[in-house]
Amino acid sequence: MKKVLLIIAISISVVACNKTAEVKEVKTAYVDTSVLMKEYTEAKDLEAKYKAQSEEKGRQLEAEINRFKQDAANFQKQAQANGQEWAQRRGAELQKREQQLGYAQQALAQQLQQESGTEMDSLVTGIKKFIKSYGKEKGYAYIYGTGDAASILYAEEKFDITKDIIKALNAKYESETKTENKEATKTATTKEAVEKK
Incomplete structure (x- = not known):
């Protein structure tokens, strides 16, 4: 009887040890956010948009500055x-004009910075949502960010999913852009048809 109890006790302890020894593997990865922002098509388009606006508005202001000079x-x-x-009298007028041009330059820079900042914040929020759903879909427990504001000081390259995220984000952005273009074309065609009637 003692042997049976001893065998049962040993069996229970072995099973208990096995259960505590079972550790679920935690799937983790990281994304290099600085690379992501350089290679993500929507981020590049946004940067190009504000660069073009800055150049266009800057040319107008530059013409004013050249006239002043x-x-x-x-x-x-x-x-x-x-x-x-x-x-x-003329010197005072020129001085006032110079101040106005300085204020105009500052106002333009602030306006562009505010507009691009708002759109960039929206872009970053969208990227975070995408990475969150991507992580859930692929079974990750954690996806860390590295780059400019990194909290990870070292990670093995095999855990880098930056290229996968960029590829998926670009595919999503391209399909959304194509859908928007198709809808714009349909709207224009419908409008033309209505105007012809």
């Missing part, structure tokens, strides 16, 4: 010929 150069030539009173 020309007026300032002419002022120096005309100051001696037109007298001190004219020079003081």
Whole structure:
């Protein structure tokens, strides 16, 4: 009887040890966020959009600045010929104009920064949502971020899923863009048909 109890006790302890020894493997990976933002098509498109806007609006402001420089150069030539009173009045006008151009430059930079910041925040939020659903779908317990604001100081390259995320995000963005273009074409075609009637 003692042997049977001893065998049962040993069996129970072996089973208990086996259960505690069973450790579920935790699937983890990381994404290099700086590479992601450089290679994600939507991020590149957003950057190109604001670069083009900056250049276009900058050209308009640059034309104003060039006119101001020309007026300032002419002022120096005309100051001696037109007298001190004219020079003081015209100098004050030029100074005021210079200040206005400075304010315009600052306002333009702030406007572009605010607009691009809003869109970039929306982009980052969308990327986070995508990575979250990607992680759930692929069975990851954790997906870490590395890059500019990294919290991981080292990770094995075999856990890097940056390229997979970029590929999936770009595919999603391209399909959304194609859908938007098709809808815009349908709307334009419908509008043309209505206008012809």
